[in-house]
Amino acid sequence: MDEKKILDIKTVYECNRCLGSRTLHPQASLINLENPGVEQDAVKFEFYAILLIEDCPGNCGCCGRRYYDFGYATMVFLTPGEVFRMSRDNTLPGKGLLLAFDPALLLCTTLSSHIGQYSFFRYCKEEALHLSQRETACVRRYFDDIGEELHHPIDMHSRTLLSRLIELLLDYCSRFYERQFITREEKNKSLLRRLERLVDSGIDEGCLERGHFPTAAEWAADLGLSEAYFCDLLRFQTGKTPTEYLYFRRLEAAKRMLQADRATPAQVSRRLGFANVCQFSFVFKKYTGQAPGEYRLN
Numbered sequence: 312m313d314e315k316k317i318l319d320i321k322t323v324y325e326c327n328r329c330l331g332s333r334t335l336h337p338q339a340s341l342i343n344l345e346n347p348g349v350e351q352d353a354v355k356f357e358f359y360a361i362l363l364i365e366d367c368p369g370n371c372g373c374c375g376r377r378y379y380d381f382g383y384a385t386m387v388f389l390t391p392g393e394v395f396r397m398s399r400d401n402t403l404p405g406k407g408l409l410l411a412f413d414p415a416l417l418l419c420t421t422l423s424s425h426i427g428q429y430s431f432f433r434y435c436k437e438e439a440l441h442l443s444q445r446e447t448a449c450v451r452r453y454f455d456d457i458g459e460e461l462h463h464p465i466d467m468h469s470r471t472l473l474s475r476l477i478e479l480l481l482d483y484c485s486r487f488y489e490r491q492f493i494t495r496e497e498k499n500k501s502l503l504r505r506l507e508r509l510v511d512s513g514i515d516e517g518c519l520e521r522g523h524f525p526t527a528a529e530w531a532a533d534l535g536l537s538e539a540y541f542c543d544l545l546r547f548q549t550g551k552t553p554t555e556y557l558y559f560r561r562l563e564a565a566k567r568m569l570q571a572d573r574a575t576p577a578q579v580s581r582r583l584g585f586a587n588v589c590q591f592s593f594v595f596k597k598y599t600g601q602a603p604g605e606y607r608l609n
Contacts, residue, residue: 318353323339323358324337329349337413338412338415339461342410352396354403355394359432361409362395362407366407381442382441383443388434388484395436422474422481426481431543433539438536438537499548530553566606569606
């Protein structure tokens with residue numbers, strides 16, 4: 312995208328000025344997105360931004376909502392420096408709230424040490440959180456509490472209280488994202504079936520034998536997902552990291568090769584990219600309780 316068409320907002324104060332809001336705190340703001348009137352095609356926030364979108368139509372597809380999702384409100388989470396564009400026609404949503412806070416607000420708070428654990432900040436916009444009516448009410452309560460704290464005169468407690476309220480909001484959003492994985496169970500199972508085919512196809516084509524071990528980023532791209540969302544989905548559905556999942560699929564492939572294909576342990580070891588047959592035999596026996604040669608004869 313042409314940089315001239317991107318509105319680069321560097322500070323919370325600039326954000327307030329651009330969107331017509333008062334600056335109550337130099338490092339945090341809660342802005343009502345009522346017809347924001349941004350002329351550029353996209354906006355870059357040089358700070359954390361959380362959007363609560365209340366006018367995202369279900370059929371526009373801009374935030375990834377589908378028939379199996381709730382539709383009362385949508386949330387998008389942006390890291391500092393991320394470029395956002397609501398849709399082809401709108402830079403920002405025409406109705407909703409924007410919570411903006413500078414990373415400096417979190418200094419010396421508990422949230423500063425683990426905000427990176429909220430992986431949904433690294434999801435793409437099409438992997439947004441879609442809220443039920445009760446969830447929307449819960450999120451709005453925390454936005455209201457943050458807004459109330461912002462209206463309090465700044466004192467020694469402001470940083471701690473604001474960071475704790477933001478942290479509680481993020482914790483509830485973690486819960487709601489897990490609920491969304493549940494309501495998307497059929498879709499997620501379909502994605503896992505595609506992943507299985509991708510892995511098995513790669514093994515059959517000799518990728519592991521040539522020393523190419525696929526990465527989470529490659530799998531995510533093949534499935535049309537962000538890497539962060541893919542890793543969270545995989546962990547939620549299987550309890551495994553991408554590395555653990557590949558390990559599991561390799562050993563399942565080994566079982567198939569030994570019995571159905573009647574391959575020797577040495578052939579299987581080579582095709583699955585193990586360093587040598589001894590390493591393969593050790594791993595396989597640990598996984599199945601049998602040595603590859605014994606398993607092959609069953």
